[in-house]
Amino acid sequence: MTMINTPARPRPAAVTAEGLTKSYGDKAVLDGIDLHIPQGTVFALLGPNGAGKTTTVQILSTLIPASAGRVRVAGHDLVREAGAVRAAIGVTGQFSAVDNLLDARENLLLMADLHHLDRREGRRRASELLARFELTEAAARPVATFSGGMRRKLDLAMTLVGRPRLIFLDEPTTGLDPRSRRTMWEIIRGLVADDGVTVFLTTQYLEEADQLADRIALLDHGTLVAEGTADELKRQIPGGHLRLRLPGPPELAAAAALFPSAARDDDALTLDIPGDGGIPALRAVLDTLDRASVRAEALTVHTPGLDEVFLTLTGRSPQAGATVDSSRENAR
Known part of the structure; x- marks a missing residue:
């Protein structure tokens, strides 16, 4: 019997963007970038301060409009089907969006109400996520008493209440100690491997991108200057x-x-x-x-490390500049 090997079908896209542009007056924050992110992968966007990373996340998550370009997120047109995009995504920003006056379970139940889950389903989902993120024993404690790592886990758990297919993680481990950071890495890997979620990650930690990302794009002055796997990027650099x-x-x-x-x-x-x-x-x-x-x-x-790739392609060290940009402040 003759065995015929058929090539694997390409994964459908979670995000596609063509000519994505954002300007404030005569200040171009994003200068016509193109993106193609397959479903069920981790995509990392790196760049120095002011490169346009957070602006990109804000546009793709419908928080601010683009100035130009065509974008589809989770199969929906970003402009004409913004409601469907919001229903399919979750966003975890650099700073935790948890309510310090509530305990962990109450925070999750609040998110369940916002997603219009009925009371029984909301309680079930909250208990499921508390167990998954190892927060069950702390469920009744005020969030104000939580450590940084616990707050970040709860913040991500709240993002997952609505079962998003695409999650934007904007600097998810900023301020965490190395142990808490690695715990978050394992959680992110599990979301992709077990749930088939797509993760769009921005980070100031190059090791984080190296560890997690299937593909990495380097953004500088609003332009994508390189994209590929970590190994492909490293091979571009002499040394x-x-x-x-x-x-x-x-x-x-x-x-x-x-x-x-x-x-x-x-x-x-x-x-x-x-x-x-x-x-x-x-x-x-x-x-x-x-x-x-x-x-x-x-x-x-x-091969050179990602820090050498970063320095060579942007002229700046990651330690000096790979932090979240604030689009409005940078545009001033």
């Missing part, structure tokens, strides 16, 4: 190399003669060969060694 570790000095000398541009470390018995880490580069190195009968103990790929 990548293949490191060979040789068993002894004779093998190191023989390998060094084969690759004159490589950096040699006699103490570590290693050779760093410039390369992007792609399959053709790996194959070329291995074939050259094989033809010369030189045996290597190990070969590892070293």
